[in-house]
Amino acid sequence: MLTAVATGVDEPLTITEREVPEPGPGEVLVKITACGVCYTDLDLLQGHWPIARFPVVPGHEITGVVTAAGPGVSWPPVGTAVGAQFLGDSCRHCDYCVRGEQILCPRKRITGIVMDGGYTEYAVLKADFVTPLPEGLDPVAAAPLMCAGLTAFNSLRQGGISGTSRVAVIGTGGVGTLAVRYAVAMGARVTVIGRSHRGEAAARELGAERFIATQDTDPGEALKAWDNCGANLVVNASPSTSAAAATITGLAPDGWLVLCGYDPEPLILPTRVMVLNRLHVMVNPSGSPHDLRDTLEFSAAHGILPEVTPIGLPDVNAALDGMAQGSSGRRSVITFD
Numbered sequence: 001m002l003t004a005v006a007t008g009v010d011e012p013l014t015i016t017e018r019e020v021p022e023p024g025p026g027e028v029l030v031k032i033t034a035c036g037v038c039y040t041d042l043d044l045l046q047g048h049w050p051i052a053r054f055p056v057v058p059g060h061e062i063t064g065v066v067t068a069a070g071p072g073v074s075w076p077p078v079g080t081a082v083g084a085q086f087l088g089d090s091c092r093h094c095d096y097c098v099r100g101e102q103i104l105c106p107r108k109r110i111t112g113i114v115m116d117g118g119y120t121e122y123a124v125l126k127a128d129f130v131t132p133l134p135e136g137l138d139p140v141a142a143a144p145l146m147c148a149g150l151t152a153f154n155s156l157r158q159g160g161i162s163g164t165s166r167v168a169v170i171g172t173g174g175v176g177t178l179a180v181r182y183a184v185a186m187g188a189r190v191t192v193i194g195r196s197h198r199g200e201a202a203a204r205e206l207g208a209e210r211f212i213a214t215q216d217t218d219p220g221e222a223l224k225a226w227d228n229c230g231a232n233l234v235v236n237a238s239p240s241t242s243a244a245a246a247t248i249t250g251l252a253p254d255g256w257l258v259l260c261g262y263d264p265e266p267l268i269l270p271t272r273v274m275v276l277n278r279l280h281v282m283v284n285p286s287g288s289p290h291d292l293r294d295t296l297e298f299s300a301a302h303g304i305l306p307e308v309t310p311i312g313l314p315d316v317n318a319a320l321d322g323m324a325q326g327s328s329g330r331r332s333v334i335t336f337d
Contacts, residue, residue: 003120005055006057018120024071033081034335036334040086057117063140064123084131086112086146141307148174149304154284172199191208191211210226219247236262
């Protein structure tokens with residue numbers, strides 16, 4: 001089977017042939033249909049994951065079909081179309097695991113970072129960490145939902161979104177665009193925050209009622225003027241910690257700032273305004289299996305899929321280079337015949 005292997009930091013992926021693996025106890029063999037090329041994969045190659053295990057097969061935005069089951073596995077049955085996510089395994093017995101928050105497990109394992117992922121024709125995955133795809137969901141376009149979609153959807157949910165919420169989304173890349181579409185579909189009113197007006201027309205087409213260009217105005221002040229109260233929830237989908245911090249004064253009392261994008265800079269926030277308004281800040285680390293189920297069901301029900309560019313596995317290094325240079329355009333998705 002054709003496989004892309006990460007051999008070390010700052011090294012291109014090696015495209016090689018491997019034998020098709022056999023699933024062990026608690027595992028399934030999945031014939032890969034598609035695997036999204038995520039910025040986390042680029043981070044792996046740039047050395048931003050100190051826990052990484054090299055060599056490793058990258059990729060955690062996986063769709064495919066179960067073709068074999070290991071000993072003791074009765075679900076999902078062979079022939080099931082499934083997706084697999086960033087979270088690949090957990091201890092199953094800590095307090096977080098038993099309450100269904102495996103993403104918080106101290107011993108969680110990350111697909112494509114410490115265990116082989118989806119840049120290959122066949123992958124062995126933990127049976128209880130794959131998720132059946134809703135009927136009719138395009139498995140190629142749906143691949144980025146396993147990470148970008150899950151992250152956006154769960155950030156909104158963890159931030160307490162409701163049908164009456166005023167939601168601000170910073171950035172309209174892959175995660176940000178999905179966050180806007182999900183928030184609109186949930187009935188919320190949406191403001192998009194960008195550096196310039198370049199993305200304003202696209203944001204309004206997605207359903208945003210307002211657009212704030214930070215080159216023209218302070219985003220916190222602009223948000224505070226929204227209904228003379230502010231945003232109930234700000235989701236930072238940009239790779240900038242300072243962009244998130246700049247909106248804190250624009251939160252309504254009891255509001256949430258949720259970061260699903262950030263950079264190495266520390267998050268510095270004004271204590272007084274947070275105390276006086278009981279503001280909340282969190283970073284959302286993707287989600288657990290039940291969160292992915294909800295994300296996929298919601299996406300299928302509302303017809304929410306990202307725009308993608310299918311590529312072959314031999315083209316993955318070029319796609320990653322394009323991401324590194326900021327010129328990748330639509331999300332690349334590796335497809336297999």
